[in-house]
Amino acid sequence: MRRSVALVLALLAAPSFAQEPKKDTKNAYPPIPVVDLKRKEPVEYGKDIEPIFEKKCLVCHSGTELSGKYDMGTHEKVLKGGKRGAAVVPGKSAESNLFLLCSRQKLPMMPPKGDEPLTSQELSLIKLWIDEGAKAPTTMKVKEKIVVNLPAALVKPVRALAVSPDGKAIAASRGNQINVFALKITPADKKGGPEKKEWEYAKSFFDPQLKTPDGKPAKAAHISLVESMAFSPDGKTLATGSFQELTLWDVEKGEPKQRITGFVDRVCAIGFSADGKKFVTGGGAPTEDGEIKIFDTATGKLIWEIKAGHSDTVFGVAFSPDGLLLATCGADKFVKVFEMPHAGLGWPFPPGPKAPRFAKSFEGHTHHVMGIGWTPDGKKIASCGADNFVKVWDYEKGEKIRDMQGHQKQVTSLFFVGKSTQFVTGSGDASVRMWNADNGGNVRSFPGAADFVYVVSASTDGTVVASGCEDGVVRVYNGTNGTLMKAALPPDAEPKKK
Incomplete structure (x- = not known):
């Protein structure tokens, strides 16, 4: 029907x-x-x-x-x-x-x-x-209110993860928790011993004001699962998204700066502009219009909302390097680009008609499009999807450049490495790969994942690559040679020593 x-x-x-x-x-x-x-x-x-x-x-x-x-x-x-x-x-x-x-x-x-x-x-x-006359509705349609509670104790997937721009910290979800792992560097000793780099658990983020529906302290970062995460370019702010809410955290203090609500469903994706002055979120309820919102980072205020940009949940968002374009992707199988008001208008943008507007769409994925990003010159877009494909698009021509195969299951996440044409992807086939957008080559693979990979991230210089899995483990890699440096867990999840 x-x-x-x-x-x-x-x-x-x-x-x-x-x-x-x-x-x-x-x-x-x-x-x-x-x-x-x-x-x-x-x-x-x-x-x-x-x-x-x-x-x-x-x-x-x-x-x-x-x-x-x-x-x-x-x-x-x-x-x-x-x-x-x-x-x-x-x-x-x-x-x-x-x-x-x-x-x-x-x-x-x-x-x-x-x-x-x-x-x-x-x-x-x-x-x-x-x-009877095909009469119009006489009452407003009211959506059933969804009340979420804490996830079950055994539900600990790492669905969201972010490597700090300087590569010295990794923030990762574990169910509804947020843990931070830090890089510890031991200098070379006087006897000629080499410098040592080790990843250690540093701290967890908790929102002290967060309460369960029955009024009890939640002792967590969010009530529901953490679905998305991103560091600001200066590394001082961490944005985390969950069901119908987003929190901005002070990274140094480990405290929430602001909690933003009003989302219709999960916040599935978060992306900061290169200057850090604004961030965008993607989400929306399944089979309904996707939700795209743009906020002022300093105040947390909503600046723009792109309505009906996608006809289903939005899973990926990314500002172009110059901040003038916004690429999005979602469950409707489309990659779309919207023009931001020109930089000459200043920030915050003035109200009125000068709002983001649709520019182009790219069609070719045959299933949900899960992740998206731009090359440093802003001329190409890379996308990944549940159809097992990675695709690269020429923005100016509005055409696909190439398909890139290698993953055997849905490609869940895509992250560009700094200002290079290389990007990392994660897949449900438990693999993590690095690609080159210019020639489609597979630069290297990162072994060790034991389960479905939800998310990947990397430091700006590409020396650190990290992935998050269904098994609750954060795997940290040497980005230059692909070796596994650490399978990280918070203290309460570490295997008990006999």
């Missing part, structure tokens, strides 16, 4: 819905019967009709997915119809193509063979709604 309206409108041969299509005796199906609903109250669009459309139509008829140019995202657009004309004649279901095709009284039927048809109850509600 999800693609049924698209097929119907694409195959209509004339602009009038009244024209009878030719019969197809080879695919004849009996009409779906309507039933007497015995309702005393009128049909209400928001309560009775919209849920049917959401369940069976909106995947292909809302946001950027508009098969047959028919948008069913709002009441007004349902009535307006698609490229073939109006689909609903208020008060006359017998003349409304939406009803006739759904009921299989006209061909091509909706949904087509192989898809689940409307039930008699659903069809009868649509018929009655049309006959």
Whole structure:
């Protein structure tokens, strides 16, 4: 049913819905019967009709997915119809193509063979709604409030991780906790012993004001799992995202500076501009419009929100090196770029029409696009996806340059190494790789992961590479030769010594 309206409108041969299509005796199906609903109250669009459309139509008829140019995202657009004309004649279901095709009284039927048809109850509600005048919703749709609690004790994945720009610290989630590991350097001794570099647990971040739904101290960084993380370019601020919230931390003090709420779902991605003055978040509820928000780093205030940029959850965000462009990617399989207001306008940008605007989109991934980044010259974009591919795009030409294969499962994360054309990726196949965006070459691999890799990061100079796994372990590598330096765990997770 999800693609049924698209097929119907694409195959209509004339602009009038009244024209009878030719019969197809080879695919004849009996009409779906309507039933007497015995309702005393009128049909209400928001309560009775919209849920049917959401369940069976909106995947292909809302946001950027508009098969047959028919948008069913709002009441007004349902009535307006698609490229073939109006689909609903208020008060006359017998003349409304939406009803006739759904009921299989006209061909091509909706949904087509192989898809689940409307039930008699659903069809009868649509018929009655049309006959009553196809009235607009009389009540505002209220989303069910989701209350999250602490994750189970055994749920400790490292879904978010960030290497500090100077390569001397690594912040990593472990479930809803945030741990910091620091590089300890022991100078060469007088006897000629070599300098030693070791990674050690340093501290954990806790929000003392954080409480569970029943009012108890959470003793954690977030209530739900930490989904995203990024250091500011100066390394002094760490931004961490979770379900419906984001926290800005003072790295030196290990204390929260500001907690930002108001997100519709998970904050799946965070990216700072090169000058550190602003940061962007990506997220959104599954199958709904993706959420893209841009904030002022100093104040934590929302500056811009890009509405309906993606038709599904946004998993990756990245400012171009000059800060004038914003690349995003998501579950709708698209890579998109938005133009930021020109730098000459100053910061913060003035209010009004000078807001981020859509520039280009890149289509080629066949599954969720999970990560994204720019080459230092701002001319190329690299993306990775759940289709197991890494792709490189020419921004100016709007074309794909190459596909890069090597991972055997979904590529979950992508991170560019400083101002180089090299970037690191992690995959569900438990592998971590470094690539060259200029020639597509696999620079090196980083072995040792024992489970699904969620996230990768690297220092600005590329000497430190780190990955986060489903097994809760942070693996720290020498970025120049790929050797494993440390499989890091917080003290309470270290194996007990016998």
